[in-house]
Amino acid sequence: MAGHKLTIAYDGAAFNGWQRQAGHPSIQQTVEEVIARIWNRPISIEGSGRTDTGVHAVGQVAGFTAPRKLAAPVLLRALNDHLPFAIRVTKAEFLEPSFHARFDVREKTYEYRVHNAPFSDPFLVDRVWHLPMPLDFAAMEAAAAHLRGEHDFAAMASNAGYARTTTVRTISELAISRRGPLVLFRVTADGFLYHMVRNIVGALTRVGRGKLSPADFGKIVRAGKRTAAPASAPAMGLYLMKVGYYPKPVRLQRAKNRRDPTWLPEPDADDAE
Structure with missing residues (x-):
């Protein structure tokens, strides 16, 4: 499995916030639907945090794992060709599969x-x-x-x-x-x-x-x-505007900690605006 990191800009006025919710258009659901078309299977993405209805983003980050990598320019073109104009993926990167867009912030x-x-x-x-x-x-x-x-x-x-x-x-x-x-x-x-x-x-x-x-x-x-x-x-x-992450050695240790059955999310990991 390949770890993917997307940087996403969006106009929040067009959606009911980031988080997927039944019966209401969300940024997360819209991006997931396009990713599912690219890989021909359902794939869930995790955002760095939830933004409310009407809140915009210049540098939201989402992470997911997929069966194979696509070259970054190919992935960017495929995503932006099928996403509505109110959402643009501005950068695609490949990271370790354990990268977590929310818990590694x-x-x-x-x-x-x-x-x-x-x-x-x-x-x-x-x-x-x-x-x-x-x-x-x-x-x-x-x-x-x-x-x-x-x-x-x-x-x-x-x-x-x-x-x-x-x-x-x-x-x-x-x-x-x-x-x-x-x-x-x-x-x-x-x-x-x-x-x-x-x-x-x-x-x-x-x-x-x-x-x-x-x-x-x-x-x-x-x-x-x-x-x-x-x-x-x-x-x-x-x-x-921007999400900063821990360096890779720290992320790998944090991923190891998350595999511990006694692990609990840090309080800072559940913010929303």
């Missing part, structure tokens, strides 16, 4: 895009969150300082319908920048809780609008209660 990077202009742009519908009011960058930066590093992010996590063993995560990058009318929030972490990025952006923009002080935002984070935090930002502005 070391870090992820998300970007949230806010269209900060007086009027909305019809060409950016379902691509950004439009906020017409001015945003105070200095205040948002001061608030963001409470998030960088290792913290308990319970206040920034929505209820995903499953129990968590820990809400501690490490944010290695949280950058706020402006590109024309777009305000970009870029977040890299070793794992994300459900709606964590959207909740962070919802809170930071409230600080930027003068509705919440940076000091009070810090108190909300430390209190660890989601009910005290501002509302979440909508899905349409969120993009999964």
Whole structure:
């Protein structure tokens, strides 16, 4: 069996999220159907994580094993010739069969895009969150300082319908920048809780609008209660940009650990946005 790794970009507005679900179009199901045509057999793929309805991706990663390899250019052409235009496979690689797109993740990077202009742009519908009011960058930066590093992010996590063993995560990058009318929030972490990025952006923009002080935002984070935090930002502005993986020797050891009957998934491996 050959291990395959795909890097996938998609327009999330056209699908009911990444995860396969009966009666609703999903990215996972759509890609699996094309892969089944190529190998003439059902093949399941595993994504690096689940993205919700309306969330986009530039660098989602999916892994699967297949009976034989196809040359990367041939596989790319076969996939993209049959996938809808809202999904593109941008890269195909061959890795060890034990590679796991979800359990071997070391870090992820998300970007949230806010269209900060007086009027909305019809060409950016379902691509950004439009906020017409001015945003105070200095205040948002001061608030963001409470998030960088290792913290308990319970206040920034929505209820995903499953129990968590820990809400501690490490944010290695949280950058706020402006590109024309777009305000970009870029977040890299070793794992994300459900709606964590959207909740962070919802809170930071409230600080930027003068509705919440940076000091009070810090108190909300430390209190660890989601009910005290501002509302979440909508899905349409969120993009999964990049997924980073452990090097091969570490992946092989992790695969060996997974064969142990007492093995349990790490808490960071079950995130969703």
